[in-house]
Amino acid sequence: MRSQHDPAVAASNVTLNFEGVPIQASEGETVATALLASGEKVTGTRAVSGRARGPYCLIGICHECLVEIDDNSNRRACLTTVRQDMRVRRQTALRRLMTGNRTNGP
Amino acid sequence: MNSSTPQNPDVLIVGGGVVGTSIGYGLAVDGARVGILDGEDSDFSASRGNFGMISISNKGFNNIPYYRLSFVSSRLWPEFASTLRERTGIDPAFDLRGKIYLSVGDAEFAAHADKVAEYGRRLGAGYSHDILDRADLQQMLGNVGLGERVVGGSFSPLDGLAEPLRLHSCLMTAIQQSRGWILRDHRVSQIRYQGGVFTLVGPWGAFSAPRLVIAAGLGTPDLASQVGISVNVRPLRGQMMVTEGVEHSFPYPISGLLRQNPEGTIMIGVSTEEVGYNDRTSVEILQVLAMKAVERLPALRSVQINRCWAALRPRTDDGYPVYEESSEHPGAFVVTCHSGITLAALHNHLLPEWILGGPKDPLLEPFGLGRFKNALPA
Numbered sequence: 150m151r152s153q154h155d156p157a158v159a160a161s162n163v164t165l166n167f168e169g170v171p172i173q174a175s176e177g178e179t180v181a182t183a184l185l186a187s188g189e190k191v192t193g194t195r196a197v198s199g200r201a202r203g204p205y206c207l208i209g210i211c212h213e214c215l216v217e218i219d220d221n222s223n224r225r226a227c228l229t230t231v232r233q234d235m236r237v238r239r240q241t242a243l244r245r246l247m248t249g250n251r252t253n254g255p
Numbered sequence: 256m257n258s259s260t261p262q263n264p265d266v267l268i269v270g271g272g273v274v275g276t277s278i279g280y281g282l283a284v285d286g287a288r289v290g291i292l293d294g295e296d297s298d299f300s301a302s303r304g305n306f307g308m309i310s311i312s313n314k315g316f317n318n319i320p321y322y323r324l325s326f327v328s329s330r331l332w333p334e335f336a337s338t339l340r341e342r343t344g345i346d347p348a349f350d351l352r353g354k355i356y357l358s359v360g361d362a363e364f365a366a367h368a369d370k371v372a373e374y375g376r377r378l379g380a381g382y383s384h385d386i387l388d389r390a391d392l393q394q395m396l397g398n399v400g401l402g403e404r405v406v407g408g409s410f411s412p413l414d415g416l417a418e419p420l421r422l423h424s425c426l427m428t429a430i431q432q433s434r435g436w437i438l439r440d441h442r443v444s445q446i447r448y449q450g451g452v453f454t455l456v457g458p459w460g461a462f463s464a465p466r467l468v469i470a471a472g473l474g475t476p477d478l479a480s481q482v483g484i485s486v487n488v489r490p491l492r493g494q495m496m497v498t499e500g501v502e503h504s505f506p507y508p509i510s511g512l513l514r515q516n517p518e519g520t521i522m523i524g525v526s527t528e529e530v531g532y533n534d535r536t537s538v539e540i541l542q543v544l545a546m547k548a549v550e551r552l553p554a555l556r557s558v559q560i561n562r563c564w565a566a567l568r569p570r571t572d573d574g575y576p577v578y579e580e581s582s583e584h585p586g587a588f589v590v591t592c593h594s595g596i597t598l599a600a601l602h603n604h605l606l607p608e609w610i611l612g613g614p615k616d617p618l619l620e621p622f623g624l625g626r627f628k629n630a631l632p633a
Contacts, residue, residue: 196500197518212499212561223499223559243502243519246554247398 165235174231181207181214181227184237192216192226193240215240261436263463264290266610267455269443269478270470272302273595274602276426276437278468278610280339281603283433287611290462291430292441292455294474299534301472302595304493304566306525307419307514309597312354312374312384312411320621321575322378325594327618328601329413335600336417343428348517351415355387355395355507357408357551364407371409384411399504402550408510416508417596418516443471446481448584453482466610467587472569473532475591483583486624488569488591490532494540495524496563498555505552512547513555521558523548526565534565568593572627578606578619 163174167184174183181204184192193202193215204214207227214226219236222244226237266282268275271293279289294300311329315322329351336349358364368386375382386409393401395410427437438459445456446467453467469478472488479486500519508514515521526540541563549556569591571577576592588610592598605616 195518223501243500246501246504246558247400 163231163233165231165233165237167237168239176231178231179207179227180216180218180224180229180231180235180237183231184226191239196241196243261290261438261462262288264288264435265464266290266466266468267292267453267462267464268468268470269455270294270468270472270474271427271437271439272300272470272472273305273423273426273599274302274472274590274592275468275470276423276430277595277599277602278470278590278606279435279437280426280429280433281607282610283430283435285607285611287607289430289433289435290464291435291437292443292457292462293437293439294442294471295440298442299473299490299532299567301566301568302419302423303564304495304525304568305419305596306493306495306511306522307416307422307516307596308354308508308511309351309415309417310354310511310594311413311597312382313511314594314597315378316370316374318575318621319378320618322382324576324601324618324622325597326381326413328598329415331600331604332415332417335603339422339425339429342432343425345421345425345428347422347425348418349415350417353410353412353507354414354509354511355392355408355410356510357392357401357405359402359404359406359547359550361406367409368407383413384409395507396505399552399554402553405551410507414508416514417599419596421517422596422599442474443478446478446587448482448587451586453584453587465586468590468606468610469588470590472591473567475569475589479589482581482587484579484581484587484589484624486577486579486589486591487572489529490567491570491593492528492530492534492565492567493525494528494536494544494563494565495522495526496541496544496560497522499559499561501558504554509551510547512544513552520561521555523555523560532567534567536563536565576622577624578609578615578622579624580609580615 160175161173164171172187190203191201202213205211209228216226217238217240218224265287268279268291271291279291283289311325314325336347340346358367371384388407392408443455447454452463454463498521523544579589581587609615
């Protein structure tokens with residue numbers, strides 16, 4: 150929850166969608182802080198063990214904050230700036246290598 | 256007695272990389288009290304450059320005993336991995352399903368096929384490596400598409416993998432479970448010997464033991480000379496990259512170039528360069544590695560590289576391992592090799608007995624330092 154002293158409160162002018170739910174964010178902040186501020190600590194699960202994951206280092210190194218943004222996997226929430234109507238989902242599986250239904254090639 | 260303070264052990268090991276810990280684990284499980292002194296994060300740790308490959312099919316072209324050494328280690332690996340997993344609860348993600356080689360272009364394929372055939376002639380029965388055409392390879396690799404210039408390759412069932420970080424975790428945990436200890440930031444500056452006891456000294460203090468193993472990679476020559484062993488190693492730089500995690504895409508490691516970890520990250524590497532004591536990465540080499548990867552599996556083009564790094568690996572004068580006991584100071588041993596992962600199971604199984612005073616296994620005999628005295632000058 151945002152502190153009443155947080156200057157960002159004045160500019161909560163971006164709405165993004167997390168798992169189908171609208172979340173308020175401030176222009177210029179990252180997806181990670183927007184999620185944490187709205188009370189979401191679990192932003193994904195490990196594909197292999199099923200363990201919960203959430204933003205940790207907040208500087209793009211630990212890769213614990215991986216989310217799907219507008220259908221793109223492996224996006225680091227802590228390095229992605231919020232954008233109006235951005236669709237964010239928890240990442241629960243490994244990124245697909247091949248796109249579409251093609252079985253050969255990129 | 257405070258059980259959390261490391262005590263003087265039965266065997267002191269200098270070097271906590273994959274070689275030192277494989278040996279330490281074997282000794283600890285045999286009931287010896289083991290103490291490992293490891294260096295600092297800034298040291299040139301050869302194990303940092305390991306790729307997790309158990310490589311047999313490309314060993315021993317000019318040295319049949321080395322093939323034998325490697326092959327025996329691969330046969331010991333399954334039990335080594337399973338008992339490590341049972342003891343520690345950590346899965347080293349060992350797999351011995353084989354390796355695929357992919358050749359790009361006709362000339363490379365022809366040269367590769369010739370080499371594989373010659374391997375077969377030199378090593379005979381027990382060497383298994385089959386040339387495959389593009390269609391066979393595509394079938395083995397499943398959905399991931401082959402680059403259009405991949406004309407053929409081969410498959411050897413002899414090879415395998417283990418996950419580098421997990422293997423090291425396993426070994427360190429297993430040693431500590433058997434009341435061994437491992438101390439980081441304990442670089443050894445001096446070795447003294449008196450009355451059958453080796454004392455290792457550093458700014459941190461000293462530890463003593465009747466038996467000593469020096470498995471300190473590039474730090475080995477200096478320490479070995481203090482116990483009367485003259486061994487030479489040169490640094491060989493290896494650069495590599497690790498990618499973002501993606502779905503499991505190729506079921507075999509490829510060409511010594513590509514492997515995929517359990518978490519989905521893909522490792523691409525490793526170069527071999529003689530650049531002295533320089534463990535930096537270079538864009539030129541990383542580009543070459545990346546090109547080789549996408550020539551073989553074009554789907555990798557879209558994959559992000561998360562990290563790249565380099566490590567210096569110790570190369571002996573002829574590139575083959577050294578297993579030597581000091582004649583001046585019996586009880587002091589030097590172990591150095593390039594393929595610490597491949598040989599981990601063998602080191603764990605064969606070296607403890609020798610280190611504790613037993614016979615030196617015949618497999619190790621060709622790798623004493625005597626071979627350098629007999630060699631012709633370069």
